[in-house]
Amino acid sequence: MEQTYQYAWILPFVPLPVPMLIGMGLLLFPTATKNLRRMWAFPSILLLSIVMVFSTNLSIQQINSSSIYQYVWSWTVDNDFSFEFGYLIDPLTSIMLLLITTVGIMVLIYSDNYMAHDQGYLRFFAYMSFFSTSMLGLVTSSNLIQIYIFWELVGMCSYLLIGF
Template sequence: GVGLLLFPTATKNLRRMWSFTSVLLLSIVMSFSVNLAVHQINSGSIYQYVWSWTINNDFSLEVGYLIDPLTSIMSILITTVGILVLIYSDNYMSHDQGYLRFFAYMSFFNTSMLGLVTSSNLIQIYIFWELVGMCSYLLIGFWFTRPSAANACQKAFVTNRVGDFGLLLGILGLYWITGSFEFRDLFEICNNLIYNNNNGTNFLFVSLCALFLFAGAVAKSAQFPLHVWL
């Protein structure tokens, strides 16, 4: 009998351990980001590391991270907002049966956002971009038994496909003209192509690719005319 009385309390405490762990991990990342941002402001240093896996002479897979001052600022923003959302949600979702599922989605969302801003190439950007979109889909349709939530997440999924297709076209276009997905290579090659091209063809093509990339951001941030999903 005593066990039956204590079981709900013990279960609730175990559930809330997940939120505590999520907030703790984000706090550690935020502290690291703040320390890194201060160091970069003082020294102007940029950190990049790339793991390269050569499959054959014509193709190699590269994965890495690029941390510059903008990355540090975005990491601080992501972790700060994420911590505040998790703290608020701990009480707001405390009586919901999907408590653990919600915190799993939020943790995955924060991780995907951090992966997005620390990516060193466009392939990683696209992968984490799609993961962020998947998390948005899951969170929007969290109460999927409600018709309004189910319809909203489907609308978000379809609308974001338009922006994601534009993002993919921009990435492929930049690779076609530069032959690289790495940001540092892209910046250098694009600048050379623009300044060394007299007829302006390269400038127009790079501008078109930039517009395709911008279309992805427009859809993800629910800006006009792709604002209908929010």
């Protein structure tokens, strides 16, 4: 059980390679990336499904024990100032992780066929994967600084998706 919680910090960052690879592909190999654009739905759905499996495992563990797990890294420690980042897993977090991943997977599956002939297909999947990363980071945040950072990222992704 402890090992699952120990690696829970990875969950928000699992969907992150998709927007990074799409962006690098569009910058370095624009023609090849656009020709293979339908290929990018699979890794998006796969990575979010992996997060959903681990979120389900965390939810089951939370139901059985209902404990709170918090891990905090101290990045900068001064006399009166401490800059800390970490993650917090409690029953509400585990439920929200499951909700975000389930809805995200359904949106990605539906969008694959719905947007098959749209010019912005790649952009949409990059935005959606980054939105999922931001939301997962938001619900696992352990302090207000992290909540603010991920809230701003969620707002930026929402702006990009709404303006799409």
